[in-house]
Amino acid sequence: MPEILALALTVLLVVLTAAYARRFGIGKEISLAGTRALIQVLILASIILLLFKLPIYWSALVLIAMAAIAGHTTYSRSGKLEGSLPPAIFSIASASALLLVPFFLLGIFPFEPRYVVPTGSILIGNAMNVSSLAIDRYRGEIKNRRAEVEAYLALGANPELAVSACLKQGILSSLIPSIDNMKNLGLVWIPGVMTGMLLSGADPIEAASIQIVIFAAIVAAGFIASSLLLHYSTDSFFTKAAQLREDLD
Amino acid sequence: MNVHLELKNVSKAILRKVNNTRVKIQILSNLDLQVQKGELVTVMGASGSGKTTLLRLINRLSEIDSGIILLNGKDIRDYDPMELRRKVGMVFQVPVVFKGSVRDNLAFGMRLWGDDMDLEALALEAAIPGNLLDADAGQLSVGEKQRVCIARALANRPEVLLLDEPTSSLDAVSAEKVETLLLRLGRERNLTMLWVTHEREQALRISGRILTLKDGRLEEYHA
Ligand SMILES: Nc1ncnc2c1ncn2[C@@H]1O[C@H](COP(=O)(O)OP(=O)(O)OP(=O)(O)O)[C@@H](O)[C@H]1O
Ligand SMILES: [Mg+2]
Numbered sequence: 001m002p003e004i005l006a007l008a009l010t011v012l013l014v015v016l017t018a019a020y021a022r023r024f025g026i027g028k029e030i031s032l033a034g035t036r037a038l039i040q041v042l043i044l045a046s047i048i049l050l051l052f053k054l055p056i057y058w059s060a061l062v063l064i065a066m067a068a069i070a071g072h073t074t075y076s077r078s079g080k081l082e083g084s085l086p087p088a089i090f091s092i093a094s095a096s097a098l099l100l101v102p103f104f105l106l107g108i109f110p111f112e113p114r115y116v117v118p119t120g121s122i123l124i125g126n127a128m129n130v131s132s133l134a135i136d137r138y139r140g141e142i143k144n145r146r147a148e149v150e151a152y153l154a155l156g157a158n159p160e161l162a163v164s165a166c167l168k169q170g171i172l173s174s175l176i177p178s179i180d181n182m183k184n185l186g187l188v189w190i191p192g193v194m195t196g197m198l199l200s201g202a203d204p205i206e207a208a209s210i211q212i213v214i215f216a217a218i219v220a221a222g223f224i225a226s227s228l229l230l231h232y233s234t235d236s237f238f239t240k241a242a243q244l245r246e247d248l249d
Numbered sequence: 250m251n252v253h254l255e256l257k258n259v260s261k262a263i264l265r266k267v268n269n270t271r272v273k274i275q276i277l278s279n280l281d282l283q284v285q286k287g288e289l290v291t292v293m294g295a296s297g298s299g300k301t302t303l304l305r306l307i308n309r310l311s312e313i314d315s316g317i318i319l320l321n322g323k324d325i326r327d328y329d330p331m332e333l334r335r336k337v338g339m340v341f342q343v344p345v346v347f348k349g350s351v352r353d354n355l356a357f358g359m360r361l362w363g364d365d366m367d368l369e370a371l372a373l374e375a376a377i378p379g380n381l382l383d384a385d386a387g388q389l390s391v392g393e394k395q396r397v398c399i400a401r402a403l404a405n406r407p408e409v410l411l412l413d414e415p416t417s418s419l420d421a422v423s424a425e426k427v428e429t430l431l432l433r434l435g436r437e438r439n440l441t442m443l444w445v446t447h448e449r450e451q452a453l454r455i456s457g458r459i460l461t462l463k464d465g466r467l468e469e470y471h472a
Contacts, residue, residue, distance in 0.1 A: 147341070147343065147345050148345050148347070150310055150341075151341065151345040151347075151398075152347075153310060153334065154308060154310060154334055154338070154339045154341075154402075155334065155335075155338075155357060155358055155361065155401065155402065155405060156331045156332070156334040156335035156358070156361060156362070156405060157331070157357075157361060158331055161361075165348065239312070241309055241312065241326075241330045242330040242331065243309065243310055243311060243312060243330075244310075246263075246264075246311075247264075
């Protein structure tokens with residue numbers, strides 16, 4: 001029964017770490033976080049177990065719900081910019097869906113909940129991270145470069161043109177972690193998918209090729225999601241009369 | 250009488266953040282102003298009296314709370330904002346040049362509006378030496394940057410020019426150069442100019458109609 005042993009080891013590790021952490025005054029936090037993680041992951045496992053038995057459109061619904069939560073997280077990261085919740089959800093959902101489809105069209109994975117849900121959630125989670133970084137930076141750039149943006153506006157430029165340098169910077173900086181990860185893939189870490197497949201007995205070459213295609217999809221989804229989001233949220237920084245809004249902080 | 254720009258009963262308040270709450274502060278209240286075509290009006294006023302705020306309302310970088318602003322007799326809210334800003338150019342207190350060369354900066358309006366223009370002649374007119382045209386704009390001196398900003402604004406062929414203390418970030422020598430330049434350009438192009446300055450000497454030298462902004466309204470200046 002490796003699963004019982006694994007859970008027992010988890011509990012033991014959480015208790016021991018928490019006991020040791022009390023010396024640093026973070027014992028309570030660690031035991032709380034550990035307990036939460038344990039419960040959440042068990043709930044997740046039960047949901048996935050349930051999904052395996054339900055028709056596949058239930059999986060799609062779960063992924064849509066995930067994208068909505070992801071969109072809301074990114075929206076909060078944007079400083080709850082007015083009108084940017086729908087673009088956030090839309091960008092993350094559509095970019096993830098776009099990159100999810102080829103896996104099943106090409107037959108890389110069978111079209112079953114077992115494959116759809118985890119692959120979809122990896123794409124959504126990463127698209128969310130990249131979009132959050134992008135919108136946070138975009139907003140920061142616009143705020144800090146207010147004088148430049150208004151200089152453009154004052155010459156009759158439209159908002160898109162006035163913030164195009166900020167947008168570029170937002171996208172660029174959001175992709176830096178993905179690019180660095182891609183460069184170091186296999187050098188400093190064995191990535192999650194590959195680790196999981198190796199542990200469950202897959203052939204290393206198969207594990208590596210699945211890992212790399214997922215990685216490429218992650219980067220592409222992040223790129224598309226952040227580009228869409230920044231493009232569609234530009235209007236949120238301006239009034240109808242193409243004035244840069246004053247309440248950006 | 251040929252009224253070019255008219256402000257009637259214009260009020261503007263701003264929200265200032267104080268201890269995380271926003272406090273409303275009235276900057277302009279029931280302000281009136283009439284400017285004739287080709288006229289030069291100087292606006293003086295203490296720091297913080299709302300001079301910059303006033304100019305920003307005229308090219309609609311900010312919105313008035315009440316009242317009306319007319320350009321050529323037409324409410325500025327009835328213009329397309331981009332079109333309005335092309336007609337009403339602005340030179341800021343601190344010059345901002347865009348990435349790229351001086352030439353790129355000057356060509357901005359031309360590209361935007363699909364216009365054709367002799368950039369060398371424009372540079373010459375704005376006292377920008379020809380050998381600076383292909384220099385990186387970011388590395389210019391502040392005075393040179395301000396001249397680039399003026400030329401860039403003129404490339405739009407504006408009718409009105411809003412000048413927000415255009416010489417305040419310059420040393421005396423370059424300030425005088427820019428001042429003469431603006432006066433000459435204004436005359437040659439028959440521009441309607443609203444020139445904000447906090448220097449009394451400059452206002453007197455410019456010798457247009459001098460107004461002071463005080464308690465949210467404009468008053469005639471008496472020496
Ligand atoms: N975005 C803003 N947020 C908060 N306060 C502002 C904002 N813009 C202007 N103010 C305030 O409004 C007042 C008028 O500002 P404005 O910049 O128009 O003054 P000014 O006459 O141009 O001053 P100066 O001569 O120093 O340039 C000032 O008290 C300023 O602090
Ligand atoms: Mg000012």
